[in-house]
Amino acid sequence: MPDYAIEMLEITKAFPGVVANDAVTLRVYDNEVHAILGENGAGKSTLMSILFGLYDADSGQILVRGQKVQIRDPNQATELGIGMVHQHFKLVHNYSVTENIILGKEPRTKTGDVDLRFAEKRVAELSARYGLDVDPKAKVDSISVGMQQRVEILKILYRNAEILIFDEPTAVLRPQEIDELMQIFKRLKAEGKTIILITHKLKEIKEAAERCTILRRGRCIGTVDVRSSSEEEMAEMMVGRSVKFKTDKVPAKPGKTILELKNLFIRKSKGLYAVQNLSLSVRSGEIMGIAGVDGNGQSELVAAIAGMLPVEKGSILLSGKDITKMSIHDRIAAGIGHVPEDRQRFGIVPDFRLDENLVLKSYASPAFSKNGGILNMAAIADYGKKLIQGYDIRAGQGPATKVGSMSGGNQQKVIIAREIELSPELLLVAQPTRGLDVGAIETIHSRLIAERDKGRAVLLVSFELDEILNLCDRIAAISKGEIVGIVDAKDAKERDIGAMMAGFRSAARAEKEAE
Amino acid sequence: MKRSSLNKSLLDRLLSSDKAVSISVVLLGFLCGTLLVVAVGRNASGMYSAMLQTLTGLDVTRGTWNIRYVGEWLNASLPLILCGLSMAFAARTGLFNIGAEGQYVVGLTAAQFVALYGPQIPGLHWMLALLAAAVAGGIWGGVVGWLKAKFSVSEVVATIMLNYVAFFASRWLTMLIPGSNTYRTPSFPATARLSNPLINQLTNGSRLNLGLFVVILSCLVFWFVIEKTKLGFELRATGLNKDAAQYAGINVTKGITSSMIIAGAFAGLAGAVVALGSFSYGRVLGGNDNYGFNGIAVALVGNNTAGGTMIAGLLFGMLASAQPLMQSRQIPKEVTWIISGLVVIFISLRAAFRIILDKRAKRRAAELKERIDE
Numbered sequence: 001m002p003d004y005a006i007e008m009l010e011i012t013k014a015f016p017g018v019v020a021n022d023a024v025t026l027r028v029y030d031n032e033v034h035a036i037l038g039e040n041g042a043g044k045s046t047l048m049s050i051l052f053g054l055y056d057a058d059s060g061q062i063l064v065r066g067q068k069v070q071i072r073d074p075n076q077a078t079e080l081g082i083g084m085v086h087q088h089f090k091l092v093h094n095y096s097v098t099e100n101i102i103l104g105k106e107p108r109t110k111t112g113d114v115d116l117r118f119a120e121k122r123v124a125e126l127s128a129r130y131g132l133d134v135d136p137k138a139k140v141d142s143i144s145v146g147m148q149q150r151v152e153i154l155k156i157l158y159r160n161a162e163i164l165i166f167d168e169p170t171a172v173l174r175p176q177e178i179d180e181l182m183q184i185f186k187r188l189k190a191e192g193k194t195i196i197l198i199t200h201k202l203k204e205i206k207e208a209a210e211r212c213t214i215l216r217r218g219r220c221i222g223t224v225d226v227r228s229s230s231e232e233e234m235a236e237m238m239v240g241r242s243v244k245f246k247t248d249k250v251p252a253k254p255g256k257t258i259l260e261l262k263n264l265f266i267r268k269s270k271g272l273y274a275v276q277n278l279s280l281s282v283r284s285g286e287i288m289g290i291a292g293v294d295g296n297g298q299s300e301l302v303a304a305i306a307g308m309l310p311v312e313k314g315s316i317l318l319s320g321k322d323i324t325k326m327s328i329h330d331r332i333a334a335g336i337g338h339v340p341e342d343r344q345r346f347g348i349v350p351d352f353r354l355d356e357n358l359v360l361k362s363y364a365s366p367a368f369s370k371n372g373g374i375l376n377m378a379a380i381a382d383y384g385k386k387l388i389q390g391y392d393i394r395a396g397q398g399p400a401t402k403v404g405s406m407s408g409g410n411q412q413k414v415i416i417a418r419e420i421e422l423s424p425e426l427l428l429v430a431q432p433t434r435g436l437d438v439g440a441i442e443t444i445h446s447r448l449i450a451e452r453d454k455g456r457a458v459l460l461v462s463f464e465l466d467e468i469l470n471l472c473d474r475i476a477a478i479s480k481g482e483i484v485g486i487v488d489a490k491d492a493k494e495r496d497i498g499a500m501m502a503g504f505r506s507a508a509r510a511e512k513e514a515e
Numbered sequence: 516m517k518r519s520s521l522n523k524s525l526l527d528r529l530l531s532s533d534k535a536v537s538i539s540v541v542l543l544g545f546l547c548g549t550l551l552v553v554a555v556g557r558n559a560s561g562m563y564s565a566m567l568q569t570l571t572g573l574d575v576t577r578g579t580w581n582i583r584y585v586g587e588w589l590n591a592s593l594p595l596i597l598c599g600l601s602m603a604f605a606a607r608t609g610l611f612n613i614g615a616e617g618q619y620v621v622g623l624t625a626a627q628f629v630a631l632y633g634p635q636i637p638g639l640h641w642m643l644a645l646l647a648a649a650v651a652g653g654i655w656g657g658v659v660g661w662l663k664a665k666f667s668v669s670e671v672v673a674t675i676m677l678n679y680v681a682f683f684a685s686r687w688l689t690m691l692i693p694g695s696n697t698y699r700t701p702s703f704p705a706t707a708r709l710s711n712p713l714i715n716q717l718t719n720g721s722r723l724n725l726g727l728f729v730v731i732l733s734c735l736v737f738w739f740v741i742e743k744t745k746l747g748f749e750l751r752a753t754g755l756n757k758d759a760a761q762y763a764g765i766n767v768t769k770g771i772t773s774s775m776i777i778a779g780a781f782a783g784l785a786g787a788v789v790a791l792g793s794f795s796y797g798r799v800l801g802g803n804d805n806y807g808f809n810g811i812a813v814a815l816v817g818n819n820t821a822g823g824t825m826i827a828g829l830l831f832g833m834l835a836s837a838q839p840l841m842q843s844r845q846i847p848k849e850v851t852w853i854i855s856g857l858v859v860i861f862i863s864l865r866a867a868f869r870i871i872l873d874k875r876a877k878r879r880a881a882e883l884k885e886r887i888d889e
Contacts, residue, residue, distance in 0.1 A: 333764075349760070352755060363748050
């Protein structure tokens with residue numbers, strides 16, 4: 001009989017209105033990499049939060065190395081040798097790596113001071129042992145996101161964790177950093193650690209994990225051996241139906257240039273450029289993707305094209321017309337649609353009705369306003385009904401539903417419907433599927449392809465490289481506010497784009513030479 | 516376990532219905548007021564009979580009926596409703612117009628000037644005075660809106676400061692009028708007054724006047740502009756989510772300025788209705804009339820809607836005009852202030868409850884991240 005590091009038996013946890021975990025059983029062998037797969041809201045994070053002592057389960061029991069335990073808080077979990085690397089790091093930015101790691105468990109000298117030198121030595125040892133390559137003296141705000149994640153790993157290793165939980169660890173990483181993380185997993189395993197990996201990305205599971213437990217809507221669907229199951233099988237278990245991985249699309253028929261950016265400079269805050277000397281063009285009938293890690297100027301770029309941020313130098317042309325100084329209102333009229341990155345903040349008015357949100361940009365058009373400024377409520381409600389049907393928006397009270405009460409996926413459908421119905425020449429789309437489930441993602445992807453096929457120019461910003469590769473016809477990699485290289489999607493290699501996202505121009509050049 | 520979650524959802528539901536909250540808060544205020552009256556050893560029925568007399572003119576203690584009380588009640592409510600509309604209109608655009616008092620004073624002063632110096636044409640004179648008051652109040656509010664929109668000057672600070680400017684400027688300017696002393700100007704010509712013989716007759720000599728129609732019209736205008744027009748759509752969007760309004764191409768600067776102009780105009784009208792309706796001469800203000808500040812409470816209880824504000828204004832007007840009747844029944848008149856104060860406190864507690872509930876809901880949402888689309 002194999003040894004289990006963790007057994008969570010028949011765990012049930014209900015929140016008002018929803019059962020997050022419904023008699024879920026998870027058994028993790030000692031010294032294995034065990035993945036937990038599920039969509040957003042499937043109950044992965046709840047299950048792990050129970051294991052880490054953040055929540056109490058309503059029923060069920062937890063066994064750690066065969067011993068029945070009650071985990072009331074994270075300190076107790078730490079004592080049991082359980083550590084967690086959270087999706088959002090919990091680091092003090094102006095502290096050094098070592099200071100962050102020892103925080104709360106500082107070694108003392110005889111006089112009672114913090115023994116930083118001893119601590120740094122210990123951190124360096126740990127780092128070398130697991131091949132983490134972390135500089136113990138570096139300030140946290142000066143190191144990359146990938147390095148910060150390693151600091152989090154060291155933090156729990158320093159506390160002698162034997163079981164390491166990773167919550168969506170690759171969400172913030174570049175492709176190269178993801179590869180390196182996979183190597184770190186191997187090293188940790190070789191050193192005898194047990195790893196639980198929470199993710200919704202099948203590729204990573206295939207690469208790193210041995211077994212995989214799949215959750216769907218709070219229920220445990222099953223545990224499979226990763227080597228003997230295909231990605232399609234696991235995806236089907238996750239979603240509950242068969243899934244298309246690749247969005248069907250015919251080759252693009254690009255036409256004339258719609259959007260042209262010339263040597264753009266956009267300021268982030270005083271003194272800093274978010275975007276510098278950026279030139280790019282998007283043609284009708286194509287999807288141009290901007291690949292890059294969050295925070296490299298994508299958000300500012302899209303905001304500037306939409307008119308929400310001023311451009312310092314350079315120009316923006318829409319179908320040859322200079323719109324650099326145009327107001328947001330006039331840009332909308334000129335034919336720019338915009339699916340904003342922060343949909344809660346910009347995309348919707350949560351306390352407005354669904355139909356009011358659908359006409360947020362077109363309320364003043366003759367169809368919805370008559371006699372110089374009186375709204376035609378009936379026409380707006382009819383329009384709402386039409387779009388609810390056409391875009392499969394699920395809303396309890398029809399056009400009168402408050403958008404704030406709808407799910408994230410349906411809110412996004414409202415925004416997509418509104419922007420597409422403006423039938424803009426140029427559609428700016430930022431992070432259209434973040435946090436959405438597979439069904440909503442499929443709908444939104446096929447809508448974007450359809451817009452392309454109608455001859456619209458689409459500019460897509462996404463931090464998910466897979467989404468970019470799946471949808472785009474051309475891909476521009478952005479790093480530190482500059483376009484590092486532009487490649488055709490059909491001969492794009494993930495590795496090269498990853499290198500460009502890290503700012504290596506050589507890869508871009510190599511790509512060009514290959515053409 | 517089950518019961519507690521049921522209670523929670525009941526509380527949730529109660530707190531999520533604005534109307535239900537307002538009604539229960541008012542009832543709670545009356546309950547506390549009643550308990551207080553009983554606690555100091557007085558007969559609470561006297562309080563209610565005084566209120567009944569205010570509302571219907573019926574004096575149950577003596578078995579007489581005089582409709583004049585109803586007229587006085589309505590007259591006391593007029594400026595409260597208008598100042599409530601002022602506050603509510605700004606609030607719908609996400610602004611806190613604490614300056615209704617100043618806009619009221621400016622409107623009152625402008626109306627008094629036009630009353631004394633305007634053309635004495637029957638029917639036109641008082642209309643011009645009302646118009647001047649609305650314009651003056653609109654400018655007084657609009658300046659603040661413009662400062663807010665253009666330079667992000669806090670409208671709360673700006674309006675409070677302008678309240679003082681309005682007050683002292685009004686005193687100084689009014690005293691410049693020949694024949695004025697430190698408390699009054701010469702009398703208004705009859706053409707400037709809002710009093711109307713027919714209304715006067717119908718209400719048995721109360722001070723109720725044409726201002727009644729100004730208020731009814733104002734409520735209708737408020738409702739129509741906010742709910743039915745393009746401008747209202749823009750203002751509501753700006754009030755509920757300024758970022759999204761901006762993103763949608765709505766001119767937020769223009770919206771904030773127009774909202775403060777309209778809010779100021781309502782308060783200015785309140786000034787005119789008091790000046791021309793309840794007085795036959797111009798006043799050199801010795802202190803604040805406080806209608807502007809009370810308007811904040813009126814709008815709060817009225818949930819910033821036209822109908823709600825009207826009802827809340829009538830309620831607060833009833834409490835004010837019931838005071839003398841209460842005193843004659845040995846009920847301390849301060850009870851009415853306690854009741855209105857409690858109503859405001861309770862309704863503010865709703866805001867606190869909301870914050871707690873929102874936080875809880877957000878935490879829950881964060882815990883569950885995004886649920887399956889359904």
